[in-house]
Amino acid sequence: MSATLPAHAARAFEANGVRAQVPLGPLTTWQIGGPAEFLLRTANIERLAAARLAAEEAGLRVSFLGRGSNTLVADAGVSGLVLCPVDRDAPIRFEPGRVIASAGVLMPALARQLADHGLAGLEFLSAIPGTLGGGVVMNAGLSSAARRELAPHLEWVIVLGPGGVLRRVEGASLAFDYRTSPFQGGGDLIVEVALRTPERAEPQALLAAIAALQAERRKRQPLGTRTAGSTFFAPPSLGKAAGWYLDQVGAKGLRVGGAQVSTAHANWIENTGGATAADVESVMDTLERRVRDQFGVELRREVRRLPGPQHAGHAH
Numbered sequence: 001m002s003a004t005l006p007a008h009a010a011r012a013f014e015a016n017g018v019r020a021q022v023p024l025g026p027l028t029t030w031q032i033g034g035p036a037e038f039l040l041r042t043a044n045i046e047r048l049a050a051a052r053l054a055a056e057e058a059g060l061r062v063s064f065l066g067r068g069s070n071t072l073v074a075d076a077g078v079s080g081l082v083l084c085p086v087d088r089d090a091p092i093r094f095e096p097g098r099v100i101a102s103a104g105v106l107m108p109a110l111a112r113q114l115a116d117h118g119l120a121g122l123e124f125l126s127a128i129p130g131t132l133g134g135g136v137v138m139n140a141g142l143s144s145a146a147r148r149e150l151a152p153h154l155e156w157v158i159v160l161g162p163g164g165v166l167r168r169v170e171g172a173s174l175a176f177d178y179r180t181s182p183f184q185g186g187g188d189l190i191v192e193v194a195l196r197t198p199e200r201a202e203p204q205a206l207l208a209a210i211a212a213l214q215a216e217r218r219k220r221q222p223l224g225t226r227t228a229g230s231t232f233f234a235p236p237s238l239g240k241a242a243g244w245y246l247d248q249v250g251a252k253g254l255r256v257g258g259a260q261v262s263t264a265h266a267n268w269i270e271n272t273g274g275a276t277a278a279d280v281e282s283v284m285d286t287l288e289r290r291v292r293d294q295f296g297v298e299l300r301r302e303v304r305r306l307p308g309p310q311h312a313g314h315a316h
């Protein structure tokens with residue numbers, strides 16, 4: 001542990017499995033970025049709460065990471081404690097009309113379990129490679145003709161707030177928008193999620209729908225590329241996807257260092273090997289400028305930065 005860490009925090013970190021100087025790149029799909037000063041990777045709520053409290057008492061910043069499928073980690077890494085509630089085996093409970101799952105479960109695994117139980121309506125989650133917590137934060141979904149997203153299915157979440165305090169927040173009280181939620185940049189770690197599951201169908205039909213969705217995805221998404229999916233979204237009121245604008249400004253193939261706009265998707269940036277966060281930032285800046293200059297449209301960044309903008313202050 002760090003020499004500057006107060007003894008009580010060092011003890012709490014040790015007791016709860018917090019590790020020091022952990023490279024974050026391998027924990028993201030872009031595989032870019034420096035280390036976390038401290039990292040706790042567990043879905044265990046008591047351990048997350050104890051580590052958070054100890055970090056705050058020691059004056060450390062606290063940040064969150066899910067599966068890292070929508071996150072650009074800074075090259076310099078992240079100071080303070082990063083809480084990462086990812087756990088492929090985290091519990092999923094079925095109750096009449098709802099499923100309650102740890103925020104750390106992966107959405108494709110949850111989609112398959114729902115299908116096994118004959119619960120319909122959430123098959124789209126099988127196409128999104130993040131955690132359920134990250135999915136709520138991003139209001140993840142599919143933007144194809146039949147637009148689907150998590151928010152309408154959300155019954156409530158349990159969050160771990162500052163001071164290690166747990167609260168239940170009702171979905172109906174939250175204002176979601178396209179890939180946007182009140183949790184973005186906030187101080188609450190989502191630890192548990194309840195989704196409504198009113199519809200039923202034959203498990204075989206649901207599993208077939210998932211297989212079809214995934215096969216369709218594989219066709220459009222070259223295997224083995226390191227990306228964070230879509231980089232930007234356009235203001236939904238304009239009615240055109242970010243990819244359309246990016247295509248018009250000749251984004252495909254644009255390259256800075258190891259970062260390159262996919263030649264297949266103008267809205268995807270690939271780490272072709274050795275890309276830095278600075279390379280990706282530079283590509284994003286250029287794309288934003290081109291679309292602004294040609295169309296007067298401000299693209300919005302779907303991908304999140306770690307540390308986030310609030311990180312310059314003290315623990316939130």
Ligand SMILES: Cc1cc2nc3c(=O)[nH]c(=O)nc-3n(C[C@H](O)[C@H](O)[C@H](O)COP(=O)(O)OP(=O)(O)OC[C@H]3O[C@@H](n4cnc5c(N)ncnc54)[C@H](O)[C@@H]3O)c2cc1C
Pocket residue numbers: 029063064065066067068069070071085103127128129130131132133134135136137138139140141142143183184185188189190191221227228229230304305308
């Ligand atoms: C190949 C590919 C395809 C994709 N396709 C889609 C798609 O079709 N639709 C879509 O919507 N997205 C898509 N994405 C993007 C991504 O999978 C989603 O945004 C997903 O919801 C992110 O989840 P995550 O756990 O990886 O979040 P992360 O990237 O780890 O985190 C995202 C943000 O949420 C915060 N966060 C994470 N977990 C928590 C938590 N438990 N509590 C509070 N804050 C938290 C982080 O601090 C960060 O700001 C795709 C990504 C890839 C790589």
